[in-house]
Amino acid sequence: MARALHRCLLLSLVVRSSSFLNPAPRHATLRLRAAVDKRRSDEEWRATLSEDAYYVLRQEGTEPPRSSPLNDVTDPGTFLCKACGEPLFTTATKFDSGTGWPSFFDPVDGDAVELRADFKLVLPRTEVRCAACDGHLGHVFDDGPRPTGCRYCLNGVALNFVADADDADLAAAVVAREAAAAPVAKPLSTTLPSLAFNVALAGAFFASFAARSDELPADAPVLQQAFAFFPLAAGVFYAYQAAKTLR
Numbered sequence: 443m444a445r446a447l448h449r450c451l452l453l454s455l456v457v458r459s460s461s462f463l464n465p466a467p468r469h470a471t472l473r474l475r476a477a478v479d480k481r482r483s484d485e486e487w488r489a490t491l492s493e494d495a496y497y498v499l500r501q502e503g504t505e506p507p508r509s510s511p512l513n514d515v516t517d518p519g520t521f522l523c524k525a526c527g528e529p530l531f532t533t534a535t536k537f538d539s540g541t542g543w544p545s546f547f548d549p550v551d552g553d554a555v556e557l558r559a560d561f562k563l564v565l566p567r568t569e570v571r572c573a574a575c576d577g578h579l580g581h582v583f584d585d586g587p588r589p590t591g592c593r594y595c596l597n598g599v600a601l602n603f604v605a606d607a608d609d610a611d612l613a614a615a616v617v618a619r620e621a622a623a624a625p626v627a628k629p630l631s632t633t634l635p636s637l638a639f640n641v642a643l644a645g646a647f648f649a650s651f652a653a654r655s656d657e658l659p660a661d662a663p664v665l666q667q668a669f670a671f672f673p674l675a676a677g678v679f680y681a682y683q684a685a686k687t688l689r
């Protein structure tokens with residue numbers, strides 16, 4: 443578990459270091475492609491993508507849960523970025539998270555995605571973006587299955603699926619890329635906010651418990667005494683979350 447969490451915490455500073463079709467010149471290929479895709483104007487993206495895909499990929503939207511047909515895909519194959527066609531995930535790392543969104547425990551490699559801190563819901567989360575075109579894909583959480591412990595919760599509308607049976611060359615290229623996969627590393631910018639958030643909440647709940655326990659009369663009703671321990675339980679919970687961030 444510690445190893446899995448460690449790998450999860452080492453998610454992407456994104457080392458652009460190998461080529462999808464030809465490992466040797468991948469630096470140049472990916473950089474050129476990324477440069478082209480990241481230079482596209484908003485109008486170009488709007489003209490290229492469907493309305494739903496544009497909303498998710500370029501406006502950081504979220505598709506309704508259980509709306510994507512990709513939830514049911516189990517055939518061996520590759521999930522590509524719908525905006526730029528970059529291979530991102532494979533069926534081998536896909537699992538049923540029960541959330542209603544396509545979920546994976548690992549990308550093709552560390553070159554495939556970029557991770558960023560996201561505060562749109564106030565609570566810090568880690569956003570997943572396509573490294574090649576900067577398209578928003580979803581978020582990653584640390585409650586996934588082994589071996590990584592990560593759950594990449596993605597929008598199906600941001601992905602295209604190509605079965606291995608329909609494109610043997612793509613399947614072979616992805617296998618080669620996975621064999622030389624750069625590890626995914628999580629930037630400090632995505633771990634520090636979570637750590638600070640959990641430490642602050644743990645401290646607040648422990649302080650609240652200390653204050654309430656001093657004021658609580660010895661003959662207080664059992665229910666009131668039990669309720670006084672809620673801040674302590676909450677403090678322990680957030681302290682545990684902070685410890686998980688550090689591992």
Ligand SMILES: [Zn+2]
Pocket residue numbers: 523524525526527528572573574575576577
């Ligand atoms: Zn992309």
